[in-house]
Amino acid sequence: MGATTTEAHVETEAPFRSKIGCVKELAESSDLTTIPSKYYYSSTSTTALNLNQQHGFDEQIPIIDFSLLNSNIPNQRAKVIQDLAKACLDWGFFMVINHGVPESLMERMLGMCTHFFNQTEDDKLQCAEVDVLAPIRFGTSFNPSVDKVFFWRDFLRVRVHPQFHSLPKPAGFSEISLEYTKRTRQVARELLKGISESLGLEECYIDKAMELESCYQVLITNLYPPCPQPELAMGLPPHSDHGLLTLLIQNEIGGLQVNHNGKWVNVHPLPNTYLVNTADHLEILSNGRYKSVLHRALVNDKATRLSLAVTHGPCMDKVVTPVTELVDSANNPALYHGMTYKEYMEALLSNHIHPKSLLDRIRV
Numbered sequence: 001m002g003a004t005t006t007e008a009h010v011e012t013e014a015p016f017r018s019k020i021g022c023v024k025e026l027a028e029s030s031d032l033t034t035i036p037s038k039y040y041y042s043s044t045s046t047t048a049l050n051l052n053q054q055h056g057f058d059e060q061i062p063i064i065d066f067s068l069l070n071s072n073i074p075n076q077r078a079k080v081i082q083d084l085a086k087a088c089l090d091w092g093f094f095m096v097i098n099h100g101v102p103e104s105l106m107e108r109m110l111g112m113c114t115h116f117f118n119q120t121e122d123d124k125l126q127c128a129e130v131d132v133l134a135p136i137r138f139g140t141s142f143n144p145s146v147d148k149v150f151f152w153r154d155f156l157r158v159r160v161h162p163q164f165h166s167l168p169k170p171a172g173f174s175e176i177s178l179e180y181t182k183r184t185r186q187v188a189r190e191l192l193k194g195i196s197e198s199l200g201l202e203e204c205y206i207d208k209a210m211e212l213e214s215c216y217q218v219l220i221t222n223l224y225p226p227c228p229q230p231e232l233a234m235g236l237p238p239h240s241d242h243g244l245l246t247l248l249i250q251n252e253i254g255g256l257q258v259n260h261n262g263k264w265v266n267v268h269p270l271p272n273t274y275l276v277n278t279a280d281h282l283e284i285l286s287n288g289r290y291k292s293v294l295h296r297a298l299v300n301d302k303a304t305r306l307s308l309a310v311t312h313g314p315c316m317d318k319v320v321t322p323v324t325e326l327v328d329s330a331n332n333p334a335l336y337h338g339m340t341y342k343e344y345m346e347a348l349l350s351n352h353i354h355p356k357s358l359l360d361r362i363r364v
């Protein structure tokens with residue numbers, strides 16, 4: 001199936017849209033010293049994972065040198081594939097250095113995300129869709145129509161592949177995001193080749209089986225403005241991502257934590273580095289060998305945090321099941337039922353997010 005990049009413009013003459021209560025505008029109101037109670041976050045139902053504890057641990061997240069995947073020296077490629085296997089088994093998160101995406105492009109992309117959020121609320125509301133599956137959607141919290149607690153986060157989600165959706169404003173956003181997401185797609189596909197080998201499969205196995213030429217790719221940028229009572233609120237609650245691999249960059253402000261062996265580990269942003277995580281469909285595909293790991297975003301009272309995640313999933317219509325080569329009915333039976341990626345996302349996005357709840361529902 002060929003990858004077609006066509007442009008679908010958002011209606012510029014959108015009907016009047018009511019305000020959605022963005023946290024940016026709330027945080028900027030001059031007299032804000034306490035937050036509305038709808039932002040009070042409590043995770044009593046999930047205390048088994050220490051989800052209440054805000055203080056994180058500092059541990060080194062594995063580092064993968066991407067350039068070695070293309071090394072002509074066989075030992076170097078074998079070594080980085082071993083590193084990938086270990087990072088996926090032990091953590092489900094790793095930092096990727098020497099990835100080949102120009103640092104200037106990463107910076108311009110983050111700059112465009114900042115420009116987007118700095119527009120007037122009316123401009124942003126042009127993309128404020130109620131439909132959680134809309135190709136372009138600006139919003140706040142997660143899904144305000146069902147959220148019982150609101151999250152201290154504004155976001156923009158744009159579907160960029162196999163069909164590229166173009167944002168009319170701010171000027172330049174579309175061009176840069178088209179180039180940027182093309183580059184992250186290449187990095188994700190190369191990493192998935194290495195991951196395929198690390199599972200004992202042929203290099204292109206995942207690429208072919210998931211039809212990654214038509215992979216479903218979404219750009220999500222999150223803005224977490226300063227919050228006067230950061231200990232009471234949550235930016236993004238613990239969740240796993242739904243695709244295969246997510247590539248994340250951010251500004252210099254920390255707040256992201258990943259769950260490692262039941263503890264929250266702080267992510268310290270490094271310049272020119274991707275934070276990559278394995279997501280639900282890699283867990284399904286690998287029959288549970290590579291776990292999709294919980295992560296969350298805390299907020300602070302000093303500075304605005306900006307993150308940019310690009311998710312890379314299978315082709316939408318692909319029914320994803322555990323790979324037959326990794327299943328053996330006697331000793332290692334299939335752990336998940338098959339479902340198309342589209343059905344999976346519809347179920348996920350129209351509900352409130354719970355940590356890994358959908359994966360649990362399709363478990364055999």
Ligand SMILES: O=C(O)CCC(=O)C(=O)O
Nearest residue numbers: 220222241256297307309
């Ligand atoms: O803001 C962050 O660092 C996390 C974002 C995230 O996990 C997501 O968008 O899925």
Ligand SMILES: [Fe+2]
Nearest residue numbers: 239240241295
């Ligand atoms: Fe995430």
